[in-house]
Amino acid sequence: MRVSDLKEARASKAKPLKNVLLAGLYNQPRSGYEMTKWLQVAGQHCWSVEHSSVYPALRALENDGLIKSERLPGTRGPERLIYSVTDAGREELTAWVASGSPRPAIKDEQILRVLCFDLLPRETALQQIRAVRADHQAQLEFFLERQNALTEHQLGPLLVTRRGVLAEQAYIAWCDEVEEMIARRPA
Template sequence: MSTAHVMLGLLAERPKHGYELKKEHDHRLAGAKPLAYGQVYATLQRLERDGFAEVAETQQEGGPERTMYAITGSGREELARWLNTVEPPAPYVASSLFARVAVAGRGADGYLLRQREAHLARMRELTAAKAAGPPAQVLAADFALQHLDADLRWIETALSRLKENNDA
C-alpha cells in the first residue's frame, strides 16, 4: 500500500490537515496498521516537495495552528495513474506461515494444527465484528476472512501432503 497515494485520494475530496488525514486513513482502512502522526507529516512534506500537494491555508481556532493541504493538478494526475495501475500478483511466496512449514518439513504437522486453530479463532472474531460494523470495517473483515480462508485451505493441503509423505 502506498501511503502517499492513499493520502492523495483523501485530499482529492477537499483540503485537509494532518490530524484529519490520519483519522480518516485509520477509519477508511479499518484493519490496516494505523498511521503514525510522524508518517502523516513526513508524507505530506514529500507530497508537497514533489508537487502533488500544496498548503491551502493555515488555521488557528483556539488551539494549535493547523496547516490545510490540497491536492494539485499533478497530484490528481498521479492519483489517477495509481488508481488505474493493475497490482501485479505477488511473484514470490512471502509468508511466515509458509517459511515455518518449509523449514520444519515433515515435523510441521503440530505447528499446522495450532495455526489452523489460531486462524479459526481469528475468523470467528472477524465474523462477529462484521455484524454491527460500519462499511469500511465490514470490507476489511471480508478481505481478512478471505485471506484466512485461503490460508486454511493451504494448511489442509499441507497437512495432507505431509501425511502422504510420512505414510510413504
C-alpha cells in the same frame, strides 16, 4: 550499487506512499494524524506504513504542488494542518489509477511457518493455526461492520472494504482446512 541507483530505488519506494496519501486525501481532506488513522482502518489489508513516514511524504507532496495545507483550529487542542489534493495532485492520481498495477507481492510470515509445520508437534501446530484463525475472524468482523456502514455513494471505500471481507473469509477457510489436515495427522 551506485549512488544514482540508490536514489532511484528510494524514489520508487517513496512513490507508492505518495500515491496512497493522495488517494486518502482525494476521498477527504485530513491532517497527518487522520491520514495515519485512515491507513490503519481503510487500508490495513492492502497497505502498511510507519506513522513516521507520513509527515515527510506529505511535505514532499506539498512541495511538489500535489497537495496543499491549511491551518485550521483543532477539535480538542492547537491548530492543525489539514491537507487536500490540488488539481495537479488529482491529475497525477488519475494517471496513477489509470496505469494499473503489477501483481502484488505477498509477504505472509504465517504461511512460511505453515510450510514447516511438520517440525511441530500436532497440538502446537493446532494451537497456532487456531490463534491465526481467531485473529482473522476478528478482522473479518471489523470489515463486515465497516462494510455495513458504507453506501454505494462511497464506492471506492466500499470496494476496498469488500476486498478485505473476501480476503479474510478466504484466509479463515484456509485455516479451517489446515486445522482439519493437522488434526488427521498422527500425534
